[in-house]
Amino acid sequence: MDKNKIMGLTQREVKERQAQGLVNDFTASASTSTWQIIKRNVFTLFNALNFVIALALAFVQAWSNLVFFAVICFNAFSGIVTELRAKHMVDKLNLMTKEKVKTIRDGQEVDLDPEELVLGDVIRLSAGEQIPSDALVLEGFAEVNEAMLTGESDLVQKEVDALLLSGSFLASGAVLAQVHHVGADNYASKLMLEAKTVKPINSRIMKSLDKLAGFTGKIIIPFGLALLLEALMLKCLPLKSSVVNSSTALLGMLPKGIALLTITSLLTAVIKLGLKKVLVQEMYSVETLARVDMLCLDKTGTITQGKMQVEAVIPLTEEYGEHAIASILTSYIAHSEDKNPTAQAIRQRFVGEVAYPMLSNLPFSSDRKWGAMELEGLGTVFLGAPEMLLDSEVPEAREALERGSRVLVLALSQEKLDHHKPQKPSDIQALALLEILDPIREGAAETLDYLRSQEVGLKIISGDNPVTVSSIAQKAGFVDYHSYVDCSKITDEELVAMAEETAIFGRVSPHQKKLIIQTLKKAGHTTAMTGDGVNDILALREADCSIVMAEGDPATRQIANLVLLNSDFNDVPEILFEGRRVVNNIAHIAPIFLIKTIYSFLLAVICIASVLLGRSEWILIFPFIPIQITMIDQFVEGFPPFVLTFERNIKPVEPNFLRKSMLRALPSALMVVFSVLFVKIFGASQGWSELEISTLLYYLLGSIGFLSVFRACMPFTLWRVLLIVWSVGGFLATALFPMIQKLLEISTLTGQTFPVYLVMMAVFTVIFILTSRYQSRK
CATH class of the missing domain: 3.40.50.1000 (HAD superfamily/HAD-like)
Structure with missing residues (x-):
């Protein structure tokens, strides 16, 4: 063997390779980059559609109706900040678990990060460690688990000159190896990324929302054009009014609120668990x-x-007494490079002079359940599970097993150790049992x-x-x-x-x-x-x-x-229940968000279909403007659901999240649709002004939303009652403030509209209670 290889590279050789770019700089970080976080929060379908709508509103100078876009920007910013905090937490905690690579340079062993390795570096690997870069074995023997690369669970034996593939793991043994490839040149560079990072996990909530977003994304452009042309050409409305009304319908169809709250809730859970x-x-x-x-x-x-200790050694033959058995075990464990908890317990118990030199070694394997070592002047010593090495059951072993102990048998054979076809020898002789205890x-x-x-x-x-x-x-x-x-x-x-x-x-x-x-x-x-x-x-x-x-x-x-x-x-229970808290609370409040998606879609369809009635006065224009929806969202979809997501909820998660949430939101959405049609028709028959109709619809829309908030807050507690009071109070305060009324294009309920509001909300409340009870029984 080339002694210079064992000495490793010199600092001069390392610098030369670094200058040539021969560095193992292909890393598989489990943490996303800052740029990826920004892209994920900014360049989304939701944001793109909202941006186009905002451009249209800006084009017609409908500045007051652009408030919604400030909320979109704030949500994106909040998502970025929250993810960056989570990333910082993950990176900080990762430093506590990041593994160094034992590397020999200038004859000295140093610990390096995997990305600091250069071509030709000599590295030391032992059982349980991941191979950081393709490398050739210089010295030693190991069994390697290449399942991450090949899908095969069988261990692959690696001797001198064998190639170790990056991304695989040493199941047993220890080797010195020389880095053969670095960076993207590694045979398994892409597979290493897959093996080191967590496999993608399917989010059922996000999949459900993606389906909904995919549907609305397909219809939003044709719907938008149809609504715009209807307002411009058939109702002969000004361009500004046409764009504003059409934009409101499109904004309502986008389920952006629940998607943003889901991501925020998950990221908050990541941070909370990180603190734990x-x-x-x-x-x-x-x-x-x-x-x-x-x-x-x-x-x-x-x-x-996981803190094992040797409780007892039970001799099984008079030929080998306690002293002889201790001598064999001391030699075996001194030569062994096994680092599993069982080996460490034996190593702690048997310390002393090594009586038998080692000729060859077969490390312990979790597949075989035993290891072996050929010792000079003694034979081949086996250490492992009794049922794997012996043909008949040992009564003492059964008794120890029933006490809850782990039992190993120390056995001896005169057959040579075969590394290529390791198997139990025919002349095996049981010498002793080791009883190992692991406290509960x-x-x-x-x-x-x-x-x-x-x-x-x-x-x-x-x-x-x-x-x-x-x-x-x-x-x-x-x-x-x-x-x-x-x-x-x-x-x-x-x-x-x-x-x-x-x-x-x-x-x-x-x-x-x-x-x-x-x-x-x-x-x-x-x-x-x-x-x-x-x-x-x-x-x-x-x-x-x-x-x-x-x-x-x-x-x-x-x-x-x-x-x-x-x-x-x-x-573990607290971790499981943190997940339940997030998912159950999102499912609990989802109907609040989906009401708007459903009624916006239904009203858009009705508005487009009203063209078929053939008379311009019967054509329905979308009745709300963006600033109205945005203001209501702050008190219905904003603060209450966000606060409710932090409440403890550990019940088992129910399936069919989207379907159940849509069904729970449907009655409220139909109430909104009915309100629009009834108020438009009844108001016109009573000679109400557009301002009176708009005001009544604004109050009805907010109040119907609050019914779902009330349901989400049941059973009532002091904190939940205060949350309702704050939300309803904020809604009324803004609706009654003159300057805000001007922005919202509403006024105060009049003597004509207020009784209609009370009657309609009384009927809606009864219907809401009945439908909620019916749905809860299903």
Whole structure:
């Protein structure tokens, strides 16, 4: 081997490569850039349509009706500021979990960020770490999980001169490797981006709103032209009035309010969770959390503390006493580069002189459930799960498993170790059992019970013996502790058939963990998975939402939707319920926003259809102007819904968000349409002026909106009553203020219009109560 390679690059060589651009500057940041945030908030379909309408109003100098665009600008600005705050929080928390790469330069080991690597750098990688750049193995042996690149769950063995692909993970072993490609030249640069960042999460709310926006976006231009031509050519209205009335109809059809509030609510949740030391790497995962009805738990580090300790060593043969067994274990663990919690517990217990030199090593694998090492003067030593290495059950092992301990067997063989086809030897001899205890996490029982009471299904998926897992689950208060299966003894087909009904899965391989999640998803469940080990990666990626502990393997942290920086499983309920709060509150207040979308569409259709009546006096022009809609929005769609989104609401999320919200908004929208038609016809018959008609319609429109606000505030509390008083008071104060009346083109209700207002609102209130009760029973 070239000794200069092991010495690594010199500083002069590093600077030369940096000058040549041979730097690994292709990064896969989970955080969006400032420019992306600005684009996402500014260059949207909503903003584009509003901008065109604003240009049309500016062209006819309808300046007072441009107030709505100030609100659009403020919302965009607020979205940018909120996202930048969230980005700052994410970036700050990411610094706490960002992994350095051990790099050898000038013969010294230094820790570098992945993007600081240059072509030819020598890096040291160990189990659980992600490969930052394509590299050739110089020294060592490892088994690599390339599932992120190939989709295959089988581990790939890597020896000297083998190519390590960026984006894959070391499942076991440790190597020295030389960077072979950097930046965009990496074989898996695009796949690395996919593997390191969180997979896209479908937001059902935003998908529903996108469907609605797509529909309105298609009809808004032809509707706008039709309304404009109708006003100009058939009603012979001035250009300014025609543009103003047509613009109001188009603005009302755009469901911009609910979309903006949804994004703001999700971003607020990201910030709140960040303050609770929960790193959210994808905003829409908050919504997915709300819909989780099946939580799959990895035992280690979630129900238990993940702080293992060797409780006892039980000799199984008189040939090897306690001293001899301790000597073998001391040599084995001293040579081993395994860094999993079990290995660390053994390493802590067995410290001393190394009696046996190592000839070769096969690191522990979560697929095999065992590791092996050939020791000079002794033979091949195996350490792993008894059921994977021994043909018959050991009674002492069963007793330890029933106590909730993890059990390993130390065994010996005289057969040579075969790295290419690792298998259990025929002459294996069991020497001793190691009983390893992992204490149950404080508060785990209460957490499991609380989740179950909130209709969240629970399953435990573990690589441990199912008897051990069942015993621990029983101690933790897990109701279905008796429902378990040993996955090492069943086929994939049997596992699929048992996935729905079984509660505890033991001896699960990484592939089987993924299969369980897939099966639950096909059964209609929204799944969340907690884990902390590299053997959980496939299942974490498959789950709808992945939650990992900060103390876990670096690989899991980089692909997770959420990282618990406190590594406390007891935080999980609060995280789930934060998602429920956002989604339930948005669904609760959505009808308030959709009333305007529905009545604007219906009135626009009626206005266009009225042309067919053939008489100009029967042609209906859209009855509202933008400044009126904007003013009402501040007191109906603005402050009340925003405040209500912060209220605690942890009930399970109901499906069909858009359909249910549209149905709840429909009665109010029909009331608005009826009000316009009735007041126009009745007012004309009574000789009312346009100002009187406009004033009555303004009050009716605001009052109908407040009916939905009242419903959203039920049951009434002091805070909600104060919210209603503030909103209604603000609406009346602005409507009665002379200067604002002039802007709104309204006056005060008269002796003729006020009684009509009272009668209509009395009838509407009764209808609203009856329809609301009917809908609540369905």
